[in-house]
Amino acid sequence: MDHLKQLRQKLRQVIFGLLLLENLLLLGGWYLGSLHRSHVTVIMLIGAGLLAMALTVLAMIVLSNLSLQPLEALWQAVLHISPTEQGVAAPDVNKLRIGKDLVTSLIFQIYQFADVANKAANEARVKNSDISQNFIAQNLPLPLFVMDASDTIIFANEMASQYIGIPVSDLVGKNVYMVLDMSFPSEDTLDNWLKGVKSKNATATGSWERVRLNVRDNHPARHFDLAAYYNRDNPDKNEVMLALFDHTKQYSQDDQAVSFIALSVHELRTPLTLLRGYIEVLEDEIDTTGNPELADFMEKMRSQAEQLMAFVNNILNVARVDDDQLQLSLESGDWPTVLKKAVADLSLRAKVRGITLHCRIAANLPAVGIDRLSIHEVINNLVDNAIKYSGGSRTIEIESKLNKEGLVETTVQDFGLGISSSIMPNLFTKFYRDHRNRAQIGGTGLGLYLSKAIVTAHGGSLWVRSKEGEGSVFGFTLLPYDQLTAELKKSGNQEITRSAHGWIKNHSMYRR
Secondary structure, X not given: OOHXXXXXXXXXXXXXXXXXXXXXXXXXXXXXXXXXOOHHHHHHHHHHHHHHHHHHHHHHHHXXXXXXXXXXXXXXXXXXXXXXXXXXOOOOHHHOOOOHHHHHHXXXXXXXXXXXXXXXXXXXXXXXXXXXXXXXXXXXXXXXXXXXXXXXEEEEOHHHHHHHOOOHHHHOOOEHHHHOOEEEOOOOOHHHHHHHHHHHOOEEEEEEEEEEEOOOOOOOOEEEEEEEEEEOOOOOOOOEEEEEEEOHHHHHHHHHHHHHHHHHHHOOHHHHHHHHHHHHHHHHHHHHHOOHHXXXXXXXXXXXXXXXXXXXXXXXXXXXXXXXXXXXXXXXEOHXXXXXXXXXXXXXXXXXXXXXXEEEEOOOOOOEEEOXXXXXXXXHHHHHHHHHOOOOOOEEEEEEEEOOOOOEEEEEEEOOOOOOOOOHHHOOOOOOOOOOOOOOOOOOOOHHHHHHHHHHHOOOOEEEEEEOOOEXXXXXXXXXXXXXXXXXXXXXXXXXXXXXXXXXXXXXXXXX
């Protein structure tokens, strides 16, 4: 017999017994009253009626309590396993007077259902937290890497494996810097960004353009844009996500363009050198004739020849920077002498444009560690830019002094067109030029890129301040030579040789 039938039978027996007892008492009172029609009998009938009413109330209470006991036990069992309720004890079925077997069976079923539901929820949670099971991540048409708090790769999709030529099994569990040998065009690298956001942000996003990936085992090098997302204390341990957007073809074409132009302009050096020699000879001859008009022509010709030579040198040196072939030999130099010589060489170019160069140099500047040829090129590029963007202004201020950090700081200030804040972040990017005056003002977009690489290789920094319509100030710092003596002692050499590579390695384990 099932438990429901047992409960139904038990309730029927209880109800039948209570109603039978009540009816017997009423019949007994009625019978006695019919036999004795006296005053006492009336009192007995009233008493029997009151007794019947009391029995009815009692029956109601007993029946309701008994019939609701199983439901109450089930309700308590549901609350006991409910995640929203706290501290509700499990029901004690041994206290049930009726339906004990039925309630025990139902509670057992409830617990079983709850256990199955919990297992399913846990499996779903584990599946959702396991990004390797995520359909979108696996099939994303972009290389995707996910790292934990220690920068260990915990997931890489198949596209990532194909992109860098390493199997997924060899990627997972490795430190990201062991498998992604990335170089960035500035000091703003992924490694530096992560160090910053981990110390002060709960979540953050970052992006980089023109990142270079050096891939091993003859796999082709890659160029891409990089996007990163950081989420501290992620419950699934997915703390950092990296997505790579391939632009190898586009960026490689830019590099090939520089190489092609460098190859082309290299052939100009010999005839240009001869041309400058002939100009100097002709200038000497004209000086003897005393013809001011011819002297002016030759002066302008020499200015243009020097500008063309500077252009050739820029192109060739940018190609060397990109190929990591431009080596700088730093030696002690008297900065006032070097700066005055460079400004004097540039004064003719400024004079042709009707511009005067004012040079102020603080007294007692320390000797600096410089590569004379390359630092001359930095000054040339900054002053040349100031000349080109002076507009109607006729003055350029050049100043050199010792700054608060003990570095020799040199600034070049013009009072011309100025620079819009929207393009300031791109000023030191290769080939970048302001589209608003590109047609009116000549240039290659390589001078500042090269200058920054050279100054960085010297151990200094190159910066800019500008306000549109009010002019610009470009400045750079150089290390006093005394600060480089430790490096000299460590290397055991008489000179310091550095690479002016424009690409910054992402992590110390890849730095040379």
